[in-house]
Amino acid sequence: MSENLVIIPTYNEKENIEKIIRYVFGMPMTFDILIIEDNSPDGTADIVKRLMQEFPDRLFIEERKGKLGLGTAYIHGFKWALARHYNYIFEMDADFSHNPDDLIRLHDACANGADLSVGSRYITGVNVVNWPMGRVLMSYYASAYVRFVTRIKVRDTTAGFVCYTRKVLETLDLDRVKFVGYAFQIEMKYTAWKLGFKVVEVPIIFTDRAEGTSKMSKGIFKEAIFGVINLRWRGITGRIKPKKA
Numbered sequence: 001m002s003e004n005l006v007i008i009p010t011y012n013e014k015e016n017i018e019k020i021i022r023y024v025f026g027m028p029m030t031f032d033i034l035i036i037e038d039n040s041p042d043g044t045a046d047i048v049k050r051l052m053q054e055f056p057d058r059l060f061i062e063e064r065k066g067k068l069g070l071g072t073a074y075i076h077g078f079k080w081a082l083a084r085h086y087n088y089i090f091e092m093d094a095d096f097s098h099n100p101d102d103l104i105r106l107h108d109a110c111a112n113g114a115d116l117s118v119g120s121r122y123i124t125g126v127n128v129v130n131w132p133m134g135r136v137l138m139s140y141y142a143s144a145y146v147r148f149v150t151r152i153k154v155r156d157t158t159a160g161f162v163c164y165t166r167k168v169l170e171t172l173d174l175d176r177v178k179f180v181g182y183a184f185q186i187e188m189k190y191t192a193w194k195l196g197f198k199v200v201e202v203p204i205i206f207t208d209r210a211e212g213t214s215k216m217s218k219g220i221f222k223e224a225i226f227g228v229i230n231l232r233w234r235g236i237t238g239r240i241k242p243k244k245a
């Protein structure tokens with residue numbers, strides 16, 4: 001078994017899920033995978049369960065009753081990981097928008113001093129492929145807005161390709177994480193940063209999904225816009241604290 005766990009939330013990812021699992025398991029560094037499956041009607045869970053017979057003790061699934069939000073999926077996965085032996089816990093999408101090869105670079109950043117490493121689209125310019133210009137600008141300036149409001153020194157605050165060391169997730173009070181969409185990604189980075197953890201950005205190239213359907217919605221962006229103000233207020237008023245022992 002590995003000390004590395006990749007958490008992949010899924011909803012209707014039958015086109016991608018087997019390919020991403022086999023790719024990760026074929027890499028030179030060993031990773032286990034936990035699928036957080038939100039009752040996909042397309043049979044995603046059945047594909048994962050079939051592959052679990054081929055990859056026992058490396059591939060796991062947690063099934064939920066429906067679409068409960070990205071944030072709650074990752075919180076579920078974090079708690080699952082903390083109940084086990086994992087020292088490096090990764091967030092990654094199922095659709096190959098995150099290059100699995102970069103898992104090793106995220107791991108190495110944490111193994112060499114970072115508490116939290118972020119696969120960053122914007123640390124060396126704008127490294128996004130196959131997005132329409134409007135979405136690129138929205139994402140880029142959303143991160144600029146987050147930096148302006150919160151003063152966080154992270155250029156890609158909405159990034160969903162992340163490696164957490166165990167001590168970060170043990171310190172954060174996961175039950176107090178409020179947001180479920182892209183604001184969740186901002187909240188996790190901001191909370192870790194406010195608690196004094198070292199955040200390192202690793203440059204990546206983000207490629208939009210080739211198969212399957214995007215889960216983006218206007219509600220997700222609305223939560224992020226107003227959630228950032230809430231985060232800043234919590235930071236100013238000292239309400240961001242480590243979990244009580």
